[in-house]
Amino acid sequence: MPPSAETDPPLLQATALTRHFPITTGVLWKHRTGAVRAVDGVDLTVRRAETLGIVGESGCGKSTLASLLMALDQPTSGTVTIDGQDPFSLSGRELRTLRRRVQMVLQDPYTSLDPRMTAGQIVGEPFAIHPDAVPRTDRGRRVAELLETVGLDPTHRDRYPHQFSGGQRQRLGIARALALGPRLLLCDEPVSALDVSVQAQVLNLLQDLRRDLRLACVFISHDLAVVQHLCDRIAVMYLGKIVETGTREQIYTTPRHPYTRALLAAAPVPDPRRRAPDDAHLLEGDLPSPASPPSGCRFRTRCPRAREQCLTEPELRTRDGADHPTACHFPIDTTT
Amino acid sequence: MSPAAHPLLEVEDLCVEFRTRRGTIRAVNGLSYTLHEGETLALLGESGSGKSVAAQAVMGLLDTPPAHITRGAVRLRGDDLLALSPERHREVRGTRLSMIFQDALTALNPVLSVGDQLAEMYRVHQGMGRKAALARAVALMDRVRIPAASRRIHDYPHQFSGGMRQRVMIAMALALDPEVVIADEPTTALDVTVQAQIMRLLKQLQSETRMGLLLITHDLGVVAEAADRITVMYAGRTVESASADDLYARPGHPYTRGLLDSVPRLDRLGKPLVPITGAPPLPSSIPAGCAFHPRCPRAEPRCGSEAPPFRTLSPAGHRSACHFAEEVHHAPVG
Numbered sequence: 001m002p003p004s005a006e007t008d009p010p011l012l013q014a015t016a017l018t019r020h021f022p023i024t025t026g027v028l029w030k031h032r033t034g035a036v037r038a039v040d041g042v043d044l045t046v047r048r049a050e051t052l053g054i055v056g057e058s059g060c061g062k063s064t065l066a067s068l069l070m071a072l073d074q075p076t077s078g079t080v081t082i083d084g085q086d087p088f089s090l091s092g093r094e095l096r097t098l099r100r101r102v103q104m105v106l107q108d109p110y111t112s113l114d115p116r117m118t119a120g121q122i123v124g125e126p127f128a129i130h131p132d133a134v135p136r137t138d139r140g141r142r143v144a145e146l147l148e149t150v151g152l153d154p155t156h157r158d159r160y161p162h163q164f165s166g167g168q169r170q171r172l173g174i175a176r177a178l179a180l181g182p183r184l185l186l187c188d189e190p191v192s193a194l195d196v197s198v199q200a201q202v203l204n205l206l207q208d209l210r211r212d213l214r215l216a217c218v219f220i221s222h223d224l225a226v227v228q229h230l231c232d233r234i235a236v237m238y239l240g241k242i243v244e245t246g247t248r249e250q251i252y253t254t255p256r257h258p259y260t261r262a263l264l265a266a267a268p269v270p271d272p273r274r275r276a277p278d279d280a281h282l283l284e285g286d287l288p289s290p291a292s293p294p295s296g297c298r299f300r301t302r303c304p305r306a307r308e309q310c311l312t313e314p315e316l317r318t319r320d321g322a323d324h325p326t327a328c329h330f331p332i333d334t335t336t
Numbered sequence: 337m338s339p340a341a342h343p344l345l346e347v348e349d350l351c352v353e354f355r356t357r358r359g360t361i362r363a364v365n366g367l368s369y370t371l372h373e374g375e376t377l378a379l380l381g382e383s384g385s386g387k388s389v390a391a392q393a394v395m396g397l398l399d400t401p402p403a404h405i406t407r408g409a410v411r412l413r414g415d416d417l418l419a420l421s422p423e424r425h426r427e428v429r430g431t432r433l434s435m436i437f438q439d440a441l442t443a444l445n446p447v448l449s450v451g452d453q454l455a456e457m458y459r460v461h462q463g464m465g466r467k468a469a470l471a472r473a474v475a476l477m478d479r480v481r482i483p484a485a486s487r488r489i490h491d492y493p494h495q496f497s498g499g500m501r502q503r504v505m506i507a508m509a510l511a512l513d514p515e516v517v518i519a520d521e522p523t524t525a526l527d528v529t530v531q532a533q534i535m536r537l538l539k540q541l542q543s544e545t546r547m548g549l550l551l552i553t554h555d556l557g558v559v560a561e562a563a564d565r566i567t568v569m570y571a572g573r574t575v576e577s578a579s580a581d582d583l584y585a586r587p588g589h590p591y592t593r594g595l596l597d598s599v600p601r602l603d604r605l606g607k608p609l610v611p612i613t614g615a616p617p618l619p620s621s622i623p624a625g626c627a628f629h630p631r632c633p634r635a636e637p638r639c640g641s642e643a644p645p646f647r648t649l650s651p652a653g654h655r656s657a658c659h660f661a662e663e664v665h666h667a668p669v670g
Contacts, residue, residue, distance in 0.1 A: 057527035057528070057529065058527055165615035166615070167615055168615070195382040195383055195554065195615075195616060196382060196554060196556065196595055196598060196599055197382060197594060197595060197598055197611065197612040197615075197616065197631075198611070198612075198615055198616075199598070199599075199611075200597075200598035200599070200600075200609040200610070200611035200612070201611040201612075201613075203600065203609060203611075204608075204609055204611060222527065222528070223600075224528070224602060225557075225599070225600040225601055225602050226600050228600065228602060228605055228606070229600040229606070229609065248605060248606070249605070252602065252605055253605070262529060263528060263529065264602065265532075266528045266529045266531065266532040267528050267557065267602055268531075268532075268535075268555070268557030268558050268560060268561040269557060269560065269561075269601060269602055269603050270556035270557045270559075270560045270584065270596065270599055270601060271560055271584055271601075271603070272560045272561075272563075272580040272581050272584055273581065273584075273585070274560075274603065275560070275561055276532075276561065278536075278539070282529070282532050282533055282536065283529040283532075283533075284533070286497040286498070286499050286500070286530060287527070
């Protein structure tokens with residue numbers, strides 16, 4: 001549960017955020033023939049010490065959204081504010097200062113660490129970029145503390161990434177992200193490359209860090225079960241748009257958008273006694289291309305509830321007074 | 337159970353090692369399982385457990401050197417596959433035994449149309465003419481529910497979506513009505529909604545053909561949905577085998593129990609995870625005794641020296657390779 005008062009200004013906010021990638025043809029004289037609408041009008045808020053989950057299937061735009069939120073990529077339109085500041089209007093130096101407050105953990109612990117740097121160098125690198133963050137004489141001690149915080153042995157600081165297992169490498173990535181004392185950690189599929197037995201270790205570590213350091217998190221994943229474990233609130237994305245947001249209980253026990261419900265129904269539960277019946281309704285087809293999304297509601301081509309009205313686009317809005325906005329003309333009635 | 341004298345596929349005490357300049361890596365150290373007609377057997381294991389190497393050994397896809405099958409037997413309806421010449425093995429592959437791979441984009445030929453690749457199966461194995469073979473290919477694509485098959489047959493693999501490509505792979509595996517299909521992580525690269533479609537398709541096709549399906553995966557959810565029986569692998573060895581219901585309800589090996597406690601579940605919102613400590617061993621340095629003992633909460637000194645034999649836990653064939661199998665089996669599941 002978010003422990004901070006709701007009146008606090010949000011730590012991270014996105015308003016009407018879009019990112020379109022142009023599609024061009026021609027070799028010498030390129031001209032634009034269309035656009036991939038990877039993120040297409042997203043609003044979201046992350047409050048202090050809160051964990052927001054963003055779930056969606058591949059191609060829904062969740063990783064593009066991540067790079068916009070981290071100011072690694074310029075939005076086509078819309079705004080991002082981090083701690084009340086617009087990162088795209090800042091000078092290089094100001095942006096660097098802002099970056100200390102938001103850090104990222106990447107999916108692949110094999111390619112996101114420099115193979116020629118030792119563990120200590122990797123975790124200490126942020127201090128080289130932000131020299132005033134920690135005095136030079138204290139850096140060694142701070143690196144040892146960070147390694148300990150993520151459950152690594154500080155005496156292993158001279159080892160290279162290939163001498164660590166996948167789970168340990170992901171811990172190194174987390175230690176590096178924590179080096180500058182961020183207030184928000186954005187994790188993009190942080191456990192997807194890990195084995196089941198190791199995945200739980202990293203999930204528990206993230207949960208402890210979040211509590212002990214009062215960190216806010218944005219947790220991006222395709223895995224509904226992983227997201228439910230870590231997040232206070234969850235946003236479900238489909239083809240560049242958020243279709244439903246709510247608390248964990250709202251999304252998992254009373255989903256209102258037909259897409260959310262279909263996602264939940266398709267996720268296998270590790271218990272043979274709870275097998276889905278052979279005739280359970282499954283979503284048909286694949287995700288349409290974000291270069292030519294369906295008109296109106298983007299989910300209508302696969303939606304079992306679609307009717308004529310779905311040719312007009314539904315707004316993300318709240319009904320029945322519950323704080324559980326859903327972008328659907330015919331949301332599933334959860335009161336019965 | 338089939339009335340035939342021999343079970344469909346029988347793997348007994350299989351050992352595979354890779355001999356490289358930097359030493360010998362024992363990828364599979366004594367794997368045994370039996371697959372019956374119309375049955376789905378899951379081989380469950382994490383990366384490095386040897387599950388894929390074991391499948392390739394059965395398929396005859398390993399290159400020697402560096403791979404050597406040092407011990408064991410693989411019998412298809414009683415015929416010893418390991419004794420076959422590479423040419424004979426190739427005949428068996430495709431006609432009696434076939435495989436579905438994880439990544440259809442790399443497993444399919446990018447410069448041949450899907451129709452040509454499917455038709456090739458009939459032209460090579462059954463000597464059919466081009467036209468007849470293409471007609472069979474269309475029928476096959478219909479069978480795996482690819483819409484507008486007669487039109488899409490001229491498309492190339494990259495023109496299909498991930499889910500449709502996996503259907504093409506399945507079509508290719510089923511082309512010659514094999515008795516056994518080995519599916520190696522068939523849905524790992526797919527989204528959950530597409531995964532559900534593919535798993536349902538496999539189940540439907542299996543009930544039509546009575547094929548034996550060997551499902552190789554790391555995903556406890558997929559296994560629970562699809563498998564009749566499960567063999568759990570750790571560090572190249574079988575550690576437990578049981579019916580799906582028994583394995584999930586009353587695991588008899590600390591590793592299986594640890595896996596079940598460490599997976600986040602949709603039906604248990606916010607329940608704490610109990611991870612297994614440490615990481616799976618590298619195949620080049622497998623611990624002595626029980627390979628799981630350095631990570632095992634139940635381990636005692638003897639676990640580091642004595643490899644545990646299989647203990648039978650139920651008349652239905654629930655077996656576990658742990659010195660304390662009965663105790664683990666009877667402990668309540670959390």
